[in-house]
Amino acid sequence: MDIYPIVFHFFAALVTISALGVVLMPSPIYSALCLALTMLFLSGLFFILDAQFLAAVQLMVYAGAVVVLFVMVLMLFDLRNENQPFSGNWRVNLSKLGVIALGFILIALPCTYLMKASNSEWLQSRGLETKKLAELLFSKHIFAFEVVGALLTVVLIGAIALAKAKGGTHARTE
Amino acid sequence: MLDQLLPVIFLFCVVIVFGVGMIALTQLAGFKAKKNLVKMMPYESGVPGQEAATTKVSVKFYLTAVSFILFDIEVVFLYPWLLVYSDYIKPHGAFLLGSMGLFVLVLVYGLIYEIKSGALEWD
């Protein structure tokens, strides 16, 4: 028996449920934690598609760094009162569901159309080994790679400038 | 890849069952004592709490986390690079060394700027 489709759909369902949790959870902290779970399950999906390196990047960069930053920042603010506007209000929940439905229609339907058009060959040709990825990155896409380095530096300098901007707790005193 | 993922999923479940089981067991077996207001207060060295738990925190934590993300991406790029570097060191070693050297130099410039600007000073 081939258990591959079972595991794939199990992970796909987990990703969907935790992504819904991000939108529907009343508290921002719980939303961020659901986002971390989404990243975890997404990396599981990458893993069973043989993309081990992407799975690891998903965990290291997204779950291990970006979402940790979100959670840290949310914990710095006093968010206990922020729950009220987002919970116990049927109008809010209804509008959230409406937005989800709209997004589903806008994204999922074209996707299914495209998948049919491409004869779903992409599912057969799964597997993006780390080495193949690296060979592509350092031959064909070398320019993009160097530009990413410059972009990261620009982001770093921007973050420092923002943290030192006027009125901040660590504003430059001159 | 499924061969390698399924044991991990199984272990994940084992850890969760172990953890939840032990916590449930200790909740059941643990000593039961009466609750009172003072006991339920946040611990603060024996005096009543002075300020709320969520107090103002230095922006430095935020800055540290942002710079961590950026340098983490750099580290992540180093891993596929070292695979191709040790494989193709004979024909393309100089090119690979140069391309990664440029990438790292740009980020080292960012690091030097960060150190010089005092963003990493904790006071």
Add this chain to the structure above:
Amino acid sequence: MGKDIFEVGINLAKVAVIFLMMIQAVPLLVWLERRGSAFIQNRLGPNRVGPLGLLQLLADAVKFIFKEQFIPGNAAKFLFLAAPVVALIPAALAFTAIPLSIPIQVEAFEMLGKSWGPYTFQFQGVKMDSGIIYILAVSSLGAYGLLLAGWASANKYSLMGALRASAQMISYELGLGLSIVGILMIYGTFDLNAMIDMQKGPLQFSFLGSEYVIPFLPNWGIFYQPLGALLFFICNFAESNRLPFDLPESEGELVAGFHTEYGGFKMLMFFMGEYGHMMVGAGLVTTFYLGGYLIPGLTEDTVRTLIATEVGAGTVANLLTALVFHVSFIVKLALLLWIFIWVRWTLPRFRYDTLMNLGWKTLLPWTLANAAITAIVLYFARGI
């Protein structure tokens, strides 16, 4: 996973057994830490319960289970209870990918009227193709357990401890990731088993076209990357929040840091996470730099033939050979764990700003320089 029910069953059971091995090593390490610290500080330590105080562990375990389970009034109950479990997961997942000994060959045998086998079982939880990437990825989730515990306790000491801990963990994760780039460049693979295979035999390398062999030294990674090994080991101290990097729980300032409000078995689970990180760190140092389970001067075949003359060739001999190499791994692991404990009771704690300075201004440039120099030397050694 395996081709029949026996192989699948053994492979799954193995994962659970290795997790339980890790869990049961924690009380032993706690005992070692208490006795060791006592001798370092010229006192006796626990010595009343059982021989050498060894049964103290059992008494502690019973006490942990029967303590009152306390949840503070303002706490977020679900996250408060979930945090210890979350803290346990990364270490447990990471440890399972570390190779503990040579694979065991099981010859074909008869059971329940059917013939089974032959099989080959790896002496590790999961044999990962890119093991080190997997370990780095799952251990990057370590910050969540602390952050959740700190926030859910609704206590400012806990929150401060959690923030410090996570800022420290992510700062030293950079050093951790960068310090092994050099050694990975030399091995050219992410597979931990392949790395150990490369460390067989005497020390030999080629430089500028000529071959050098040093027969009295093993071919271990530490001789190629002494600085990398030291930096990696230091970063592991910070990753497992141990002294001199245990700022998150500096009791002079923050009571007990992120687990201020925790007690009983829940606190023990944070301990398991911490010791688990220690074991993963020590296991990785062993695998990268100290030849993993290899014994210098002895090959697998020598040991196997030696044992086979005693018990006869077959599954039992293979199993005993694997056990011999496993003991070699455990000895190396135990020595490194002892260094962890020794350092904790020797060095004082850093101040927070010196800690962050060390991470960002010292370890990060040094690890980068180590990687750069390795790349350049490797180019001259193999590239030209």
